[in-house]
Amino acid sequence: MDQKRNEKPILKIKEISKAFPGVQALDKVNFEAYAGEVTALLGENGAGKSTLMKILSGVYKADQGEMYLNDVLIQPQNPHEAQNLGISIIYQEFNLTPNQNVFTNIFLGREPMMKGLPGKLGFVDKQYMRRNSEKLLAQVGARFKNDRLVNSLSVAEQQMVEIAKALSVQAKVIIMDEPTSALGKEEVGVLFNIIRDLKKQGLAIIFITHRLEEVFEIADRAIVFRDGRWAGEVKVAEATPEQIIGLMVGRALDRSQVHESHASTDEVVLKVQNLNRKGILHNINFELRKGEILGLAGLVGAGRTETARALFGADRMDSGEIYIDGKRVEITSPDSAVKAGLALVPEGRQTQGLVLIQSVERNVALPNLDALSPNYLINRGKMRQLVKKFVDVLNIRTPSLDQQVLNLSGGNQQKVVLAKWLASNPKVLILDEPTRGIDVGAKAEVYDIMNKLVQQGIGIIMISSEMPEILAISDRILVMYEGRIMGELSRADATQERIMTLASGKELQAV
């Protein structure tokens, strides 16, 4: 890119690579950030954005490559070192201690000591903390007192504390990892004002997001990663959204390759009527046909996962009716959902999907214990047979059925979650981000499995944040926004632009 600037980048990343077992998370990426500029870092899930930021902030170590800060080679060994170098990162999940007050949090881990002997004995300088935190809070435009408890602050205010904390180390580079994902519209406006302010003060801001409109509002340059590689860089003032989407998507998934449309039946297997959860879901209505893949699209926080969880009885619904095969079913817990013929592959594979310390066999057997123990006693022969069958069908690569699932790769772990639910012979399978964090080969296998399942007449609901995936796999797409279904798109009508329009809360213009 022609940057037409004489100044040098304050931060320069050269050919950084990082591999995790089974995944090349970063492959020789380059990245530059300039003082007084906002650099947006874009990319789909799994593109390598977070990995790079973690390397930069000393959480991970790069396998290869170099990083320079003001032309000096840096190798931060831990977050503390990175901070001392002037690199601060604000994570999506805040690192605050909720039961302590604001100024204690701002100086957490770097408490200023009193002068002389008391300081040597370990007494902190509260005066200094109070005075300085006040300055820092003023710098970010905060209007709350510095002795408020963090848990009494709103999310936006907590974020201000995080930013003040980042500033307190004389940061030169501040990384913000999807800072707007938890904020309302007005709060986003406030945040952007703070960012503009920090820019003027000469800081370099790295802004990770997947909301395009924010890039155009706040960023000066945008760098796009794709599959762990540098995919391109644009000057925002000269770029179009289409250009950036093009860089992000790159290889548009070839529809015909992945999927032939299957919704040949008209038989409705699942009907959801007026599903409500106060403040979270509003009047969700939809139908799912046998042998159909219904895509649920929308931004993070739009209510897709919440819909799945309410449907599955994992969260209580306030009102709503659910029909399976035309019959009304009462779903009050996951237990009753399983009995009604539902299955949920949750978004958190390791935290919600698997008992990591247990074997492949135990994990696959877990939802199927009733069927495997007609007289309460487990039929171990039958269990092994069942598990082995689905391990073979799904081609799960494990040295044995007794292997602890924590030793398997992400893709194989996901297939274990699929196996446990396929073994339960469900009528409706809900998949929440089924291919997140697994490698390309495993992804293709998951699509293949989904195709086979719909051919057997199972109805599938798939939640995905990856546009190409949702476009390529779904027969029909529902787009959600703020707990509502904004619109429905048929396979033929669906385009990234239309989904994006609905997902950002706008009605479609007449098609």
Add this chain to the structure above:
Amino acid sequence: MAVESKSNQKSRKSFAQFRELNVLVAFLLLFVFFYSQSPQVFLKPANLAVIMRFIACFGMLSIGEVLIIITGGIDLSVGSLTALTGVLVATLMLKGFAGIPPIGMIPAIIIVLCIGTLFGLWHGFFVTKMRIPPFIITLGTWLIAKGLAALITRGYPIVYPSESPFLVLGQGSFLGIPISFIILVIFASIVSIILNRMRLGYRIYAVGGNAEASRLSGVNVDRVKFFCYATSGFMAATTGILLASRLGQGTPTVGSAYELWAIAGAVIGGTSLLGGEGTILGAILGAAIVGTMQNGMVLLNVSSYLQDVVLGAVLVIAVVYDTLRRLRK
């Protein structure tokens, strides 16, 4: 990919055996050591019976502890519950309670077992429905039960007449094996079968490994926990009854720190305090190690203070060893 299930089944078995083998070897080494140190006394039937009664007492409590620790909890109440239930069974049989005249042995035992179980259900209620940490709620019962036992007896033991048939439970033997030990073997077998062969057991391990994943797999997590806490209460009542019988009296001062010995037995036997792992066989062997050491040190005239030091050291070594084993994996 083809899975060679045959060879794997074998390797799993040998691995499972190996885990408890460690504890078994430690136990046998101790046994041989104490035998070599006091060859005249240690192997005498009377002394072996003492050891077995001791194992019966702590082993019983360890069974309940293992179940609860597998689910990621802890039960601190069982020592005090032992005292309370022992006092209650003696009161019901010998003095009567609240104006009701004394009742027979069988109904008294049944009532006391129910009371123990109710305490367990009470814990289960607070842990599952109220989300109170198990440590806290069972610590509360620890104090309450201790206080109640002293209140009921006003601090004095309630002594059984020496000809009472009740005393057979704790003092009698069958084919040279103490009856209390036989009861332990029966209960341990039942719970072992539940854990290893029944769906409830599979669910207990799953809940301990990841409660949320279990819930999302259709497991009724609360019900599983209720079972574990109730069983622990039942085991505490059983121990209380056997102990009252062995001592020939219901006394509020027994059972102090028994919960810690029971936890120690479970941990020495390979139960992970992180949850998800543990076996009944291991816990019984752990209790056997504790029992054998206490007995052996008495025979060797080791001062009781030093006994505590040695047992504490054994516990620490067992936990460190277990942690290292896990880390290596």
